Amino acid sequence: MAPSGTTWRGGALMAQMNIIQAVNSAMHTMFERDETVVSFGEDAGFYGGVFRCTSGLQEKFGKHRSFDTPLAEGGIMGIAIGMGMNGLRPVAEIQFADYIFPGFDQITNELAKLRYRSGGEYSAPVTIRTPCGGGIKGGHYHSQSPEAYFTHTPGLKVVICSNPYDAKGLLISAIECNDPVIFFEPKRLYNGPFDGDHTAAMVKWDTHPKGEVPEDYYNIPLGKAEIVRPGKDVTILCYGTMVHVASAAVENSGVDAEIIDLRTLVPLDIDAIENSVKKTGRCVIVHEAPRTSGFGAELMSLVQERCFWHLEGPVQRVTGWDTPYPHSLEWDYFPSQARIAEAMKTTMED
């Protein structure tokens, strides 16, 4: 896929990319570098995936390296494990994160535990790529954010990107990682940063600084968060689409908030969280997934355990409701700028 417009920056050839192109670029980069890397999934071969993230791989590298699979996520995960334990570095696509559950046993009982249960004899460096999250009128089977099921499983690493630059750098690290990684791609962000205002005109990545992506190899280490916006009044912990919703909420509210894009949920960048909350004394946690037992509960526990004597107000959570993800009432479910602003206000007032 030829990205539009390239420039040289700091010795690197840079191109404007959206997340689809960035993921695709990461795949092409890794296919070039390592012939043990293979890619497969439903519609992921010839067609290049329903979101086109694996486009061009089959044409360029052959159908033995990028291929279509039967419609069976349990089978996809099973063969990925078998390939991974036998010398390959598979990147398996689950078409929507909502459809990962038929593969759940293979992921949580087999893939995650293989290294441990074999005393370190066997392991499978599998990367599972899957589009997640809502904001696309996808109803409850094309909108879910199931990250907490996997952060709760020892042995898995869990990554979620929020922009094209990170998508490529993090995916390359995930593929190179010798542990299994679940790589979530927030599909509402594929074509542009979405700030939660569904009535506004679609914004593309062209004008966003993170839409400029090196053409060649680079990586972003797993386990490192990014301070998206420094601030001193309140820390906002978020990831995926919520990074952009929170950023807009902060800009529109005038609060001097520090926004942290976690990028990797396991292992978590605890130092970034601790340093920030100790500085601001206040914390708001934002995610799309339902609240009860969501990853926000873990974040809140960690903040309480580590920053309690620095806290000046109760930690707030802004999340999806504890309901299935709705269709027509999507915007009543989806965490909004207004709810984030309200949470900041609550923690600042108390």
Place this chain on the structure above:
Amino acid sequence: MGEDENSNLHVPVPPHREGGTTFPSPHEIPAGHHEKPDIDCQGSQTREIAYGLLRVLNDEDEAVGAWDPGLDADTLRQALEHMVRIRAYDDRMMKMQRQGRLSFYMKCLGEEAVSVGAAMAMENRDIVIPSYRQQGLLFVRGRNLVDMISHCITNSNDNVKGRQMPVHYSWKEGNFVSISSPVGTQFPQAVGAAMAFAYRGEDSIACSWLGEGTAAQGDFHYGLNFASVYKAPCVLVIVNNQWAISTHRNLAHGGSSFAARGIPYDVASMRVDGQDFLAVYAAHKWATERARAGHGPTLLEMYTYRGDSHSSSDDPSIYRPGDEYDSWPLGDPVDRLKAHLVKLGEWDDEKHTALEAQCKEEIIAAYKEAETHGTLKDGPFPPVSTLFEDVYEKEPWHLLEQRGEVGL
């Protein structure tokens, strides 16, 4: 019995809980009955064997028919030795379990030929992803007995560091993949491992086992379909030992043979007399050569009988007749191979008794040596620090912190 005559729901029950010897009829198919198709045949050309029964040893203990693998006497004696040794090992380990020196154990009585025949028909470079009753693979591939026992008593010499229940062996050197308890998951994994061999253009294969009860799992069908679609060089084995704990095979299917499930997938499929070492060996040899030559997967149903309890935690006298194994019409794999060798003039009772005694001694000696690395009761166990190892390649901060909480 609490039966409701107004209910039309059919729930099958085993045919003979209280005793008796009514078995389904495949054993009536005589040895030597089936033709041997070419290894490059269509899956559908194996249909007759999928519904029939592949047998080589006849009632007169002779090897007959197209499937006779023509093994020499030394090889047959080697197979018999493996089976006798496995039986001695199982007996000793179960005895130790009864004395509280193992937390758990699973014997493979009656199923020895299933794994010995398979392993002898393969090369050691072929990956095996077994279920929990194929300890025979380890014996044929030459795993050290002390290491096996050390795993089962989870002492400091356990290569899986005490993390698994007994009999969940892992042995990478022997291409024996770590056993996991969830049943059926290994089939699609074996297909993936086989696809990796094919991807690299190597001619090694993958082989995997599950029970007939597990043939009800989605993973069984995922594995079969993926194997068929990608013509993966693998051999998938259903060990139909009639019982999944207390669940009789007639709750795993509504009839027909289990091997027949491969036919609509166009996977070469055969039902094999699992008590007949020569039939097991011949079927695996055929399937392995077919896979190696790039002609795709084979599904084998090993028609056998679980001669003992499911595990040390199970009491089969509650749900099946105690003498059922003695009545099993296809007999016992050790007895049958022994009788064949005797018939050939290559073995006798005296040698057999001596072999049994020798194996028993070996196992007792190995057990004693294993206990020098620690016992289940007194240890030493793997150091507590190993608790946090191998979750990831490198321990992330949260595990280092938790390690710190226990003072390590």
